[in-house]
Structure formats: C-alpha cells, structure tokens
Amino acid sequence: MTKSADTTYDLVVFGATSFVGQILTQYLSDSYGVAGEVKWAIAGRSESKLNALKSGLGTGAAELPVILADATDEQALKAMCEQTRVVISTVGPYALYGEPLIKACVDTGTDYCDLTGEVQWIGRMVERYEDQAKASGARIVHCCGFDSIPSDMGVWFLQQEAEKTFGEPCQDVRMRVKVAKGGLSGGTVASIINLAKEAAADPKLRKELVNPFSICPPDHRSTVRQPALKGAEFDKTFNAWLAPFVMGAINIRIVHRSNALQNARYGREFTYDEAMMTGTGTKGRLTAYGVTAALAGFLTASAIKPTRWLVEKFVPQPGEGPSPESQKAGFYDLRFVGRTQDGKTMITKVTGDADPGYGSTSKMLGEAGMCLAFDVPADQPGGFWTPASVLNGNLLDRLTSKAGLTFEVVETR
Secondary structure, three states: OOOOOOOOEEEEEEOOOOHHHHHHHHHHHHHHOOOOOOOEEEEEOOHHHHHHHHHOOOOOHHHOOEEEOOOOOHHHHHHHHOOEEEEEEOOOOHHHHOHHHHHHHHHHOOEEEEOOOOHHHHHHHHHHHHHHHHHHOOEEEOOOEOOEHHHHHHHHHHHHHHHHHHOOOOOEEEEEEEEEEOOOOHHHHHHHHHHHHHHHHOHHHHHHOOOOOOOOOOOOOOOOOOOOOOOOEEEOOOOEEEEEOOOHHHHHHHHHHHHHHOOOOOOOOOEEEEEEEEEOHHHHHHHHHHHHHHHHHHHHHHHOHHHHHHHHHHOOOOOOOOOHHHHHHOEEEEEEEEEOOOOOEEEEEEEEOOOHHHHHHHHHHHHHHHHHHHOOOOOOOOEEEOHHHHHHHHHHHHHHHOOOEEEEEEEEO
16 A cells, blocks of 8 residues: 555654754755745744744745644644654654554654664664554655665665675675764764663663664564674774664664575675774874773763763754755765675775765765665555665765765775
C-alpha cells in the first residue's frame, strides 16, 4: 500500500522553527520556491513563530502554508500526516519528543525522515512500529543528516565502485574523518546528554550500546570480531594518529543495518569502524589522547546527576547553534579505506561544502525528503529503512547536484 499522490502536500517540515528547521526551510525555499511544482508546508506548535519564520524567507513566502501541531498531540499529528506524502522532522531530542509522530506516520502510511542520531530510540521505534509500517506502506528513514548520510552513502558509493573495479565488495571498510570544521548545537548536545542519562539508568541499554548490530534484524550477525577504537591509535594507511569519533556510535550501526537490509550485499562477515585523524608525530599523538580523554570525561559527566547540571550549564542550549557565517565557512573531508577478502584496496572520499551539523545537514535532510517524495518507487515496501538501503543512487545524485557533497575514488591498488 502506497499513499496516494493526490495529497495536499508533497512534504511538510515539522519543527520548522527549530534551529535546523529554520535552515532547512530557507534551503527548501531557495532551492524549490514556495508556490512552484513542489507542494510543501511548515508545521509546529506556535503560529506566531511560524509566521515570523515565513516573513524572513523572502519574496513569495507569504503563500507558504502553515500547519499547527504539537509533538504531543496525536490527533493534530495524524491530521497533519493525512495531508502529505512525506514528513521531515527536526523535533528532538527524539527520544523525548519523537514517538507520537512516528506512530502518526505509520498509522496513516506517511513517509518520514529525520536527523536523529539516537540509536536507543531508533531501536525502540523499530521494535514497536516496524510491522505496522510494513502494513501501512510508511517508509521511515532515520539519520538523514551528518549522522549518518556521509557514512552510509560513503560506504554505499565505495562498494558500488569496488564491485565495478574488483568484481566484489570490500569485506572491510574503515572511515576516517580527515577534517571537519563546524560549530556545536544545543540540540545535538541535548541528545547526547539524554542518551548518557538513559544508559546510566539502564543496564540493558548499556549492553546494546556496545553491540554494533543492535538495530539490525535479529538474524543479521557476524562471527568476525568487529573493530572498536577505544583510545589513541596510529593509522599506517594515512600515517596519522586516530581518536574515537563521537558520531561513530550511530554511524556504524546504520551502515550495518544498511548491509542487512540489502541482503548482506557487503558480505555476511563485513566489518566497519570510524575514527578521526588528529595529525602526525608527537602533536598528533598528544591530540589523540586529549580528544579521547575529553570525550570520555564529557560522557561520564553527562551520565552522573551531580555533574550533569554543570555540563548543561556550559554547553549550547537547544535552539542555539553556529552563526550563518560559521555554517558557510564549515566543511568536512571523510576518507574511506575498503579492502576485499584477497587484499585489493580502494580509497574514496566524501566532502561537504558547509558546516557538517547544520549547513550541510539541512541540505542533506531536505534532499532526503525530496527523494522520498519523488524518487522512491511506488512499490517500495514500507518499513524502517536507512538512507543507503532505500534512497541509494537517487539520493547520491541529489547530494552531488544540489547539496554540495562530492563522492570520488582517490586510489585503487
């Protein structure tokens, strides 16, 4: 069952007045207009804030429709979903506010995408609603921002190229963040703090968080030990020191779920990990140890009630984030090293032309929504998908032609 194309809107941005929602709305307005071929609307709980957002979008934005709905009002959410084929949600932390909208989407057969990086919440939503999504035809796609489109689509692209060049996929892939420049947002910090808080109170969740297959179907596992960088380490491929990458916790799980949903296209014993480069020599080594210690300290402080208030006091609050100038000045360069079972190697890179968490994320999220609305085949089954497993090459085309990303092969040997 697929939702009829004659709904009022192609897509609705829910949470349009949030920090990311405002950037996303401006991107859609600039890229697709307001009264053009794409029929879209903005939604949220405050009519005054939504109208103020419209007034800042420029000429013609007065025609942009507004839908009022609160994240806790199931009837209003269902009414919103009934008017559109796709909902893009920016209302987080999703573990606190996201479930009613997921329920409304699967009830009405409405496609959905978001930018969550909250693996514990994704697991709960899959467990509670996947059967219903399959029945209603709703395609639910989490993690359509910096976590996890560059990683997920980066691996998908590398494997496509490996199959063309080597005749087989790479059994082992490692992603390394060569450089990433961008500001920190209150929404991202709030999500990380909430995850640390949940994990501290739930032994079962702590066990799930060390399982790279935690959001894969139960029958998708590997007997090969998965790599897991926990501290400073030297990478001979790039002659650089490494430190853990904070987004790796979600990206790794999304990549494994993509492999599972593509019938183990990357191989049953596929291995994957992520880390960030910190430089060469003594300086790179010290930086790697410093990043490792800082990350561990932040997560520990966030998990313990006596120190959590201190963390929350000094980090950006929800609704806060980098300036427009900082977003435009940001960028990232990710490197992927893939190796086949018999040792053939391919190195690829993915770059983005704006701040990863906001400037680039807004464009990726917008194009994921557009891809769901216009590019996914009508007979694509409902369920909980990943960017690579359901949007695949269509999304890659949109990312490179509209969203400022590049995907390229650097070396094969």
